[in-house]
Amino acid sequence: MPAGYLSNPAIFLVNALVGAYIFVLILRVLLQLSGASSSNPISAFIIKVTRYPLNILRPVFPTIKNINLAAIVLIIVLQMLIGFVMLASLPGANSWAIFIWSISEIIVQVINVLTYSIFISIILSWINPGVQNPITELLYKITEPILAPCQRLIPPMGGLDLSPMVALLGLQVLKMLLIPPLQALM
Numbered sequence: 001m002p003a004g005y006l007s008n009p010a011i012f013l014v015n016a017l018v019g020a021y022i023f024v025l026i027l028r029v030l031l032q033l034s035g036a037s038s039s040n041p042i043s044a045f046i047i048k049v050t051r052y053p054l055n056i057l058r059p060v061f062p063t064i065k066n067i068n069l070a071a072i073v074l075i076i077v078l079q080m081l082i083g084f085v086m087l088a089s090l091p092g093a094n095s096w097a098i099f100i101w102s103i104s105e106i107i108v109q110v111i112n113v114l115t116y117s118i119f120i121s122i123i124l125s126w127i128n129p130g131v132q133n134p135i136t137e138l139l140y141k142i143t144e145p146i147l148a149p150c151q152r153l154i155p156p157m158g159g160l161d162l163s164p165m166v167a168l169l170g171l172q173v174l175k176m177l178l179i180p181p182l183q184a185l186m
Helices: 007-034 041-057 069-087 095-127 134-153 163-185
Strands: none
Touching: 007 041, 007 069, 007 095, 007 134, 041 069, 041 134, 069 095, 095 134, 095 163, 134 163
16 A cells, blocks of 8 residues: 555545634634624534634633634634645645645635625525525625625615625735735745
């Protein structure tokens, strides 16, 4: 058997499981930042799944103005763990490079969560407009801080709201402006 025979599935599993938990932590940060209700069943699930590690970190990294510093620190640490597992064998992979890679990956993931949330909101508004359920409420809470300024900039025209397109373009431009300078630091 080749030496990498078991390492590739192990790397995949670590990346998938830790990556999924990072996704849940990012949702927790975004929901807390947007002031989403903790009584929503999906919010309650996210809070329950992330409670124990955050309770350990909270005394050192408190929540300041709805910014959950404990969750952000845990996201960075977990993303760096993925970086060490994936990049440790590459030449030039040191702690600084893995930290910068982790920050850029987190930024990409946050932008992707916001992008997908906007897309899902758009599709739900076409399929089932005006229906309230736990998912739609959370999607609205996550996307409202991004869409509201765009809606003030471009009001609906003839019943068509173009603000999500502006927001999506803005998110992609933001990704293009932030990621290359970070990658240059590596």
